[in-house]
Amino acid sequence: MLEKARAQGIRHGYFTRVGGVSSGIYQGLNIGTGSSDDQTQVAENRRRVADWMGVPSTHLLTAHQIHSPDVVIAREPFPGERPRADAIVTDRPGIAVGASTADCGPVLFADVEARIIGAAHAGWKGALSGVLENTIAAMEGLGARRERIVAVLGPSIGPENYEVGAEFVARFVEADANNIRYFAPSAKSGHAMFDLNLYTVDRLSRAGVTADGLSRCTYAEEDLFYSYRRTTHRNEPDYGRQISAIVLETE
Known part of the structure; x- marks a missing residue:
């Protein structure tokens, strides 16, 4: 996984729904600003994630995800509204970049040597249209080399x-x-x-990076993960989102 990165000042986490303050259908660590959950509770959940990542809440960045192939580069907290995109890359210590998901695939990227990281939200539409390859290209634009990049797919629907x-x-x-x-x-x-998991990992491998996946199903593991499809099957009005995030630790 990203063990080597962790040892060299790159912290990451594939967060579950455990440990948050939300209740009801959002029970747990719902970080979804686009959900209908009480946004004060969402803010507290995001603060808890940021605290674990070692950054202020303002420095935990997620995009306004639109199932696109679009990638943004972040070197400071987003001013005003979040950009509409599905991946974020950075080369700045202390900026945690993340992907929020509820069945789609969160992919974390790291080039340890260049100290460049990324996070992508890869559902079927984003993966098919190139968000993974575009994330790698954006990292290369900052100085990464794809043969050094490690990419790991977190919990997604099996x-x-x-x-x-x-x-x-x-x-x-x-x-x-x-x-x-x-x-x-x-x-x-x-x-x-x-098999979204295999499709995602194979696309990453074909793009020339070292790729792996956690093989954890968001639909099946209800105690740990939110799931859009599970919510739909139950005719529930809304659903929470978990986050996967990565940060270059400050020296």
């Missing part, structure tokens, strides 16, 4: 719980015929089970 329709499969196969390998038969006629 293939046994990600059922999709025929149009979804067709979209991926049209992009690359080899993508059919990421789909398995479903018990429901005309549907398939999609």
Whole structure:
């Protein structure tokens, strides 16, 4: 994983829903500013995450995520509204960059030697449209080298719980015929089970970085993770978000 980075002044965390102050359907560490949760509780949850990361709350940065391939470079806290993007990279110590998720894949990146880090929100749409490769390219623009970059996919929905329709499969196969390998038969006629985890890790590997994944399913592990799909299946009105974050520690 990112053990080498941790030993060289790069702190990271794939946070669960445990340890927060939110209640009800948001029970736990909901950091979702886009949720309908009490925003004072969300702010306290984010403060707790920032405290663990060793930064002020103002220096825990997440973007306004839109399922895009877009990446921003952060060298200071965002002034005003958060940028609309799905990945953030930085070369500045004390700036924690993160991705908020509730089934989509959070990917943390680090080039230990260059001391450049990144965090990407990679759902199927972002992964298919290139957010992972764009994050790597943005890191290279700051001086990283892709052969030194380690990228690790955090908790996301597992293939046994990600059922999709025929149009979804067709979209991926049209992009690359080899993508059919990421789909398995479903018990429901005309549907398939999609392996977002394997697809994400394979795209990272093909991009030339060292890639791995935690293989933790947000849908199945309800005590630990929020899940958009689980909420949808239960007809609940909203859902929380967990965060994965990384920071260059100040010397």
